[in-house]
Every structure is written in structure tokens, then in C-alpha cells.
Amino acid sequence: MNGHTQRILVVDDEKELAKMICDYLSAMGFTSESASDGPRALRLIGEKEWDLLVLDVMMPGLDGFDVARKVRADRGLPIIFLTARAEESDRILGFEIGGDDYVTKPFSMKELAARIRAVLRRSASGEKEPEADTEIIRGALRLNPVSMKVRLGNDPVALTPGQFAILKQLVSYPDRVFTRNELLQEVSGDYTGVYERTIDVHIKNIRKAIEDDPSHPRYIETIHGIGYRFTVPPGEDDA
Known part of the structure; x- marks a missing residue:
């Protein structure tokens, strides 16, 4: 993406998991930051430029689907949903909202990183x-x-x-x-x-x-x- 380090925002109310994801992504050469709730995520999205959003679905208050709807209304930021629920209806809703991928917990960091790269490759040519x-x-x-x-x-x-x-x-x-x-x-x-x-x-x-x-x-x-x-x-x- 024009030579800049790709920036990923990780949104998950499980703070330890969000930190693990950020640490792994940093080791893989990405710049990452985390938010533990929907309102803070929306503030960060408004304040900074991001290449991809990793977004937990099941958060209290403003959940991941609500955040995604607001993001999609303003910009075409790629989104990967994270969730502990594997029901097909949840996956379908995620894609209907405009998600680019859907990862079910528990997952390996290697798999998540691979999926992130795949979504970034698909969106990179837009740059x-x-x-x-x-x-x-x-x-x-x-x-x-x-x-x-x-x-x-x-x-x-x-x-x-x-x-x-x-x-x-x-x-x-x-x-x-x-x-x-x-x-x-x-x-x-x-x-x-x-x-x-x-x-x-x-x-x-x-x-x-x-x-x-x-x-x-x-x-x-x-x-x-x-x-x-x-x-x-x-x-x-x-x-």
C-alpha cells in the first residue's frame, strides 16, 4: 500500500486477547492498536487512517455488527469479524452487513494473520x-x-x-x-x-x-x- 506500514485496529472487549493479537501483528510487521468497546473504536476510526478492522461481534453495548454498520455508512474499510458463536445465521448477517471475512473463536494467530493478509491483498489494488x-x-x-x-x-x-x-x-x-x-x-x-x-x-x-x-x-x-x-x-x- 504505497510502501506504508499497514495499520490494523483490533476491537475486542477481551483485553488480553486484543493485546495478544496486536503483539502478534506487530511481530508480523503490521502497526496495530486495540479498542475494548464500540464507542472507542468509532472514535479511533474517525481520528486515524486504518487499512483493516478486526472486530469482535459480541461486545456489550454497541456490538460489532452495530460498529460495522456505522463504519460501512461512512467508508469502505475492510472488516474481519471475530466471534465465539459459530451459527450460520451470524455468519450470514456479518456478510450482509459488509464484512469481508468471519473468524470463529478459538482461532490460531497464524490463521488470523493469513486471513488478514488475504483481505488486504484483495483491497490493496484500490491504492x-x-x-x-x-x-x-x-x-x-x-x-x-x-x-x-x-x-x-x-x-x-x-x-x-x-x-x-x-x-x-x-x-x-x-x-x-x-x-x-x-x-x-x-x-x-x-x-x-x-x-x-x-x-x-x-x-x-x-x-x-x-x-x-x-x-x-x-x-x-x-x-x-x-x-x-x-x-x-x-x-x-x-x-
Whole structure:
């Protein structure tokens, strides 16, 4: 990221765990700081620049989901949720809010660091200067893999890094059917702890961003029992 040390904010009411995470990340070359509650986290987010937020879900008062909603309303800061709850409904809610990954406690520091690097890699290209001839144009949809910017006609489209990675994979191969597992690799790498239903949530959010009527999508088609494919709607010229 332009040569600067990547800054990570760790938010967890378990202060000893937050310190362990910060110490490990510092040893791995990151700059990190911790907050033990949601209000302090929001203050730090407003006061400083961060590259990624590691956010515990189950905090008293303002919980992690509430913090994430406020963060997503203001900026596109990548978020990795931490939680002791492994229920699929919690994971789905985390991704619906706009989380980029979801790590269940207990976890190893090595795994968390690997997931942090994966999310940072997906978002890092947004820091680069756009290069010529990199746009993918599919009908009214324009996607720049270098700047990670998406436009629908003249309107910018806001996506999380994970959503961008999925959309990029789909638009790069129009009319090809991708299984959920194939798309899952774009979001989670080699980790198998993320449910395939996660992809359905990401697709739902992408459709909200690019479709006039998400309940009757024109761009991203569901192939029942298999996965999804991207198609250029009739009447739109494909470049």
C-alpha cells in the first residue's frame, strides 16, 4: 500500500486477547492498536487512517455488527469479524452487513494473520494508480480491476473487496457458470470454514448494488443447484 506500514485496529472487549493479537501483528510487521468497546473504536476510526478492522461481534453495548454498520455508512474499510458463536445465521448477517471475512473463536494467530493478509491483498489494488486498457466492460457495467472501481452507466457502485472479487470473476467470463465453491475461493482462499451460503449473501448484496430490480436480476443469473453466471442483458452492447 504505497510502501506504508499497514495499520490494523483490533476491537475486542477481551483485553488480553486484543493485546495478544496486536503483539502478534506487530511481530508480523503490521502497526496495530486495540479498542475494548464500540464507542472507542468509532472514535479511533474517525481520528486515524486504518487499512483493516478486526472486530469482535459480541461486545456489550454497541456490538460489532452495530460498529460495522456505522463504519460501512461512512467508508469502505475492510472488516474481519471475530466471534465465539459459530451459527450460520451470524455468519450470514456479518456478510450482509459488509464484512469481508468471519473468524470463529478459538482461532490460531497464524490463521488470523493469513486471513488478514488475504483481505488486504484483495483491497490493496484500490491504492494503485489505474492503468490504461484495464477496464472490463459488459453492457452498462464497467469494472476496473486495478482501481477496484465499478460503474453502472455513469453511476459509481460501492462494493466491499470480497464482493468486488466475486463480480470480477463473473464478469471476466460472461456466460460461464461458476459453482458456489469456485466463487468462494475468490473470497476465502483455501479456507473451508466459510459456508457456501456465504456466496449467496454476497450475490444478494451485489445484485442490490447493480440491478434495477434485485428480485428479477438481469446481470447475475442463478443456475439452480449449481451456482451463478453473468450475462449481458439484451439491448446492452458488450465491449
